[in-house]
Amino acid sequence: MSQSPLHAAAAGDDVRTIEKLLSEGAEIDARDGTGATPLLVATHGNKIDAARALIEAGADVNAKDNIEDSPYLYAGARGHIEILKTALSHGADLRSINRYGGTALIPACERGHVETVRTLIEAGVDVDHVNKLGWTALLEAIILGDGGERHRQIVGLLVKAGANVNLADSDGVTPLRHARSRGFKEIEKLLVAAGAS
Structure with a gap:
């Protein structure tokens, strides 16, 4: 049609x-x-x-x-x-997923939409949902983010919302290791303070 x-x-x-x-x-x-x-x-x-x-x-x-x-x-x-x-x-x-197996939260984190991330967290979306790539919203914010202010804020929002900071990707690489390998010092500090290893 x-x-x-x-x-x-x-x-x-x-x-x-x-x-x-x-x-x-x-x-x-x-x-x-x-x-x-x-x-x-x-x-x-x-x-x-x-x-x-x-x-x-x-x-x-x-x-x-x-x-x-x-x-x-x-x-x-x-x-x-x-x-x-x-x-x-x-x-x-809130449980609906896109073609990559991700919730609305995951691409919002990747693209640095701080207010959107805050809104979705407040609505009750699952912060630890894992997509087809084996990534959570936290991993996506680090792996595909630029480490700048918006992505720092997003990591902070996810941590505050209780995201599992040690939930590794499908290769076993943790959010902290990804942040360190990219030189994202501020994000690394946020993760360590939240108990990341």
């Missing part, structure tokens, strides 16, 4: 047209050629008003496209905080 008028209105952040189409019976979770719903299209473009209108009208925040992205997972991965918060208040499945 190609893009519907509702998908186009979502992409254009056109709330008036969205409301009109829905009142005329448009299918709120219709799929385009990629399997995306109008809400996912709005989320891709960080179209906050369109996303909010769709979510409040009952759009499924957990509906996945052909590559296993959902509005909730995509908003978390991209740091689209307003859409993420709306999705969380409308039934986002």
Whole structure:
């Protein structure tokens, strides 16, 4: 199925047209050629008003496209905080995973989205979930992060939330060893203070 008028209105952040189409019976979770719903299209473009209108009208925040992205997972991965918060208040499945087997928290940590990480932790997402690469959010923040201020803050948030600082990757390499090998001194200090070995 190609893009519907509702998908186009979502992409254009056109709330008036969205409301009109829905009142005329448009299918709120219709799929385009990629399997995306109008809400996912709005989320891709960080179209906050369109996303909010769709979510409040009952759009499924957990509906996945052909590559296993959902509005909730995509908003978390991209740091689209307003859409993420709306999705969380409308039934986002904290256990849902992306094509890499990761929760929304893992890519948020990798990409340095501090506020997103804080929001997801407060929502109760599993901080020690392991993805298909054998990495937790903590490992991903260290291995794929830059060791800078944002990633330091994220490691601090994960530690404070009770993340297992000694949960090694699938090769048996701990977060502390990864931090040391990259020369991330501040992150190393945070981990040692939390009991990492």
